Amino acid sequence: MPVKTAPAELTAGDSALRTRYLNEVLALLYPLPCATGDRRGEPIAEYLVVPDARRPRLLVPTTSRRVAAAAVRRYAEPQSRAARLKRDAVVAALRTGASSVLLRDRVRITGPVSASIDGYLHEALGRDLSVSIHIGPARANRKPVLQLISPEGETFGFGKLGTGPLTQRLVKAETTALTALGTVGLTKLTVPSVLHAGQWRGLQVLVQSALPVWLPRAPLTPRRLTAAMIDIAGCCGFSNGTLNGSAYWAELRGRLHAVGDRPEGVALAAAAEQLAARSGDHTLRYGAWHGDWAPWNMANLADALLVWDWERFAKHVPVGFDAVHHELQRRIQSSGDAGAAVEATVRRADELLAPFTVAPEVRELTALLYLVDLATRYLADRQAEAGARLGVLGTWLLPVLIRRVEEL
Template structure:
C-alpha cells in the first residue's frame, strides 16, 4: 500500500477502513481511481493525532472543537477557536490526504446503519493496550450524529463487544444523575465489532469544580441500580472470579505474589458482610462531564455488576491525583489514604474497600500484561501489586 511520508498507525488505520484503498497526499496526479474521502491531517509535533474530513467545513470545525474534559482551560479555548476559524476559512487546513480506490468501506456500512450518507473524523489515541480507532460521525450538513468504536485487535474487539453489552444493560434502566450515551447499533464490519452510540455534548466551559472529588450521587445511583443482596466477601462470586483470574496468570512470580496478597485480604475481610452493586470500571475525570447536577458518562467497556460497592470512587481519586505521573505504588497509596481520610483504622471499612479496589484493578492489569501492547500497562500493574502487598501487610 502506498502511504504518505508521515505514515503512522493513524494513517494506516484510515486506509484500512476502505479495503484495498491507498492513502496518498492530496494533489497526487490522478490514476483514475475514485476518491473515497478527503482528510486534513492534524498533528501534535510530528505525530498525526486526528484526521479531519474536509468536504464539510462544519464537520471539520466540529472535529477540531471536540472537547476532552482532561484538557486545560487554555487547550479548550484553543480548540474552540480553531474550530470556529476552520469553519469560517476551511483552507487553513493545508496538510491533506486522500483515500483512493478500494472497495466500499466502513463509511458505506455506517451510512446503511444510520440511514443517511455520513463522513467521519478518525482518531486512534496514544499507544496503549486498548488502542483502537474512534470515529466522530457527521451527516451531510456536518452535524455530529454518533461516535463509533471499531475493534482493531483481539483485546480491543473484546472491549468493543463488552461496551455494547454494558450499554444495553445500563440504558435499560432510568437514572436521575447518570447520563450514558444511547446505544444506536451493535454491528460488525469486515469481521470487526463496531459500536455506534449517540454523542454526549459536554459544555466546553463547564468543569467538575474539584476534579479530585468523585461525583458520589451519580456513582451511588449506578451502584444501586444493579444492587444485589449483601453477603460475605469469600462467599461472593466476585471473589471467586478474582481467584480464577489469578490462577491463569502466565507469569509464575506475579501469580504467586497476587495469590499471597489475596490470602491476606481474605484473612482481613473474608467474613465481612459487603454491599454489592455495579461499577463503571473506568470512572475518571476525563471519561465524564458535568451537566448541571447530572453527569455525562462514556467509555463503558469496563462496566461490571456484582462488585463491592464504592470502587468507582476510589478509581476516580487514584486517577485524578496521579494523572500524567509515572506509575508508582506511593502515588496509589497516597490517593487511597486521601480517599480514606475519615477512617484510617486497619480493617475498617475504608481500608477494606481500598484492598478490594486494588484486587479488582490488579486483576484487570495483570490479565493485560501478556496481550499485544501489554508493555504499556506492565509498569502500572507491577506498581499496583506493590501497593496491594503494602496495604495488605500493614
C-alpha cells in the first residue's frame, strides 16, 4: 500500500541529491500526520544534521549529549586519519554542549509518536530508544539505515528498511541469512543476530544486534581473513561438479537472460557463454559466500573478526568468490582505478584461491566467473541508472573481462 507522506523540506531551493534523499527518508520514517518543521505540534524527535543540510550524511538525535555523542562515535569507523579527527571533534562538541558552533542545521519532527518509526521500534523491541539516521550515497540498493541507541548511550542495534522491490528483497534476504548463520556454529567470525523482523507501512524492517565496531582495531592477517572466509564457504556444506552441469551456472544464465535487453548485458552474456564453452567441463567446488565481503563491511578486533551486511549471502557458488571480491574492492578503494584493480585481481587469482583448495586449473576460471556474477548484479540492480560511481560497466569491468576470457 502506498504511504502518504508529509513534506520534509530542509532548505528552500536546495536540489542536492543527498538533501533530496534525506527529505524522502524523513517522509518515509515520519509519514502524515507527522510533520517536519512545524513547531506547533507534539515533538517526536529533533536531529542535528551532520555536517550540514547541504551535505547531509548523518542525522543525530538531540535526546541527550550522551546519546548524540554515541550516534556519531559509534556509527562507523572513518577510513582516514583526517576523517577520524573530524569525527572526534564533532563527538567532543556534542559531549560538551558546544555542538551549536559546528552543527547549525536541525530537523524537528512533530506529530503522534504512534505514526512514526520511533513508535514502531519502541513497540516492536519493548524498550526506550533514540534513532540516528544514515544518509548514504547514490546507489540502487540505498536504503534507510538506523542506529538504535539506549537512553544510556549504548548502541544496541541497527535497523534497515526496504523501501522498494530491490531493497525489500535485500532486507528479506539478510534476515534469512542472519537467521541461518546463527545456527551453523561459526567459529572464525562474528555476525549480528536478528532482534526483530517485520513490516511497517509497506516497508520491510530488519533490526539486528550492533557489533562493537567502535572497539580498538587489530591488524588483520591474511591467514585470519582466509580462515573466516573458509568458515563461511563451508557453513552449509560443500559440493563438487562441472560448471556446465551445476545449479550455479543454470541460475547465473537465468540472471544473464534477465539483463539481456541492454547492450552491456548482451556483451556480458556472450563472454559468459564463451567462458563456459572453453572451461565448462572443469570440476569446481561449491559452497557459500558473504556476497559483499569488502574492507568496509568488517572490523578486526584482538579477539574477534566482525562481519556485517549479509544481504548478498548465497549458497552453491564457486568457492573463493569472497576472496576475489575482497581483493577487488580493496584495490579499488586504495587506488581509485577500477579497471586496473580488475586486471590486478585476476592476475592474483592463483595466489588468492590456493588457500581455498581450488584446483590450479580452475583458479582463473573462478575469478572470471566472479566478475560475470558481479557485473550481472550491477546490471540487474540498475546501478548505472541510480548514479552509482561504478555503475557503467563498460568503463572498467567489461573490457578486462572480455579480453581475459578471450585469452583463457
